[in-house]
Amino acid sequence: MERKILIATHGEMAKGLQSSLNVLAGKGESIEVINAYMTDTDYTPEIIQFIETINEEDQAIIFTDLYGGSVNQKVVTEVLQAKRNNIFIVSNANLAIILSLMFLAEDQVITDEIIEDAIKESQVQLVKINQTQEEDSIF
Template identity: 50%
Template sequence: MAERKILLASHSYLAKGLKESAEFFLGKQESMQAICAYLDSSDDYLKEIQSFIDTAKEGEAIILTDIIGGSVNQQVVTMVENSRKRIPIISSMNLPIVLAVALSTGLMNNQLATKLCQDCEPKVVCMNEFNVRDKEGDLDEFFE
């Protein structure tokens, strides 16, 4: 199986930041591409998305977007549907899901994408309101 192709697409620089953060942990990711939309009035990012889709092979590619139902997500969904390729699309991307996708093996299909999403289900916590000291002051136990 060829190396998995991963596309991160977002408004502004989120995709670039997530790629750089993933590379901090994983090293250089040649097969990961970041597309930052709406940086100027150009729609060149749409050509980059289309190029990714055109060269993507089913089972070897996945696309992650920032905001579910946002303009970038809508454009990606429409372009993938028009291509008639079965390329999984994950929205509301964050660093845990980007790392999980990059480290996953096997055929990239909707079943694997769904499992990765479940494994990386986000938990947003306001740490100021979360009393970690309730565990008798043992922060190591909290972070396990």
């Protein structure tokens, strides 16, 4: 079983996440990225090509930046048309969720429950840092 990951975003966010994954985990190059709308070229064929590389025994996760956004809509449409239930889609993705799912054991089968648990653990908690606080009380 092989696990494949695609990050598809508006602009170069996907490339930036890939770069961060390289710095933090040395694994960014193993991830495919689509930086949509950087040119006039339709990126749908890239999504289809990724889907076609996923064999029945493989699993894949596609991360998108905005739930309901055009990139997410194209990904969902292509996965549904391919009728592939071994491809998971996670939208509103952040670095934490990608790292969490990237480091699952290689032989661990991904399930909806595993994805949902990782999402709960990775949900963003925005924090305003009060610059007048003592450093020890910030963290």
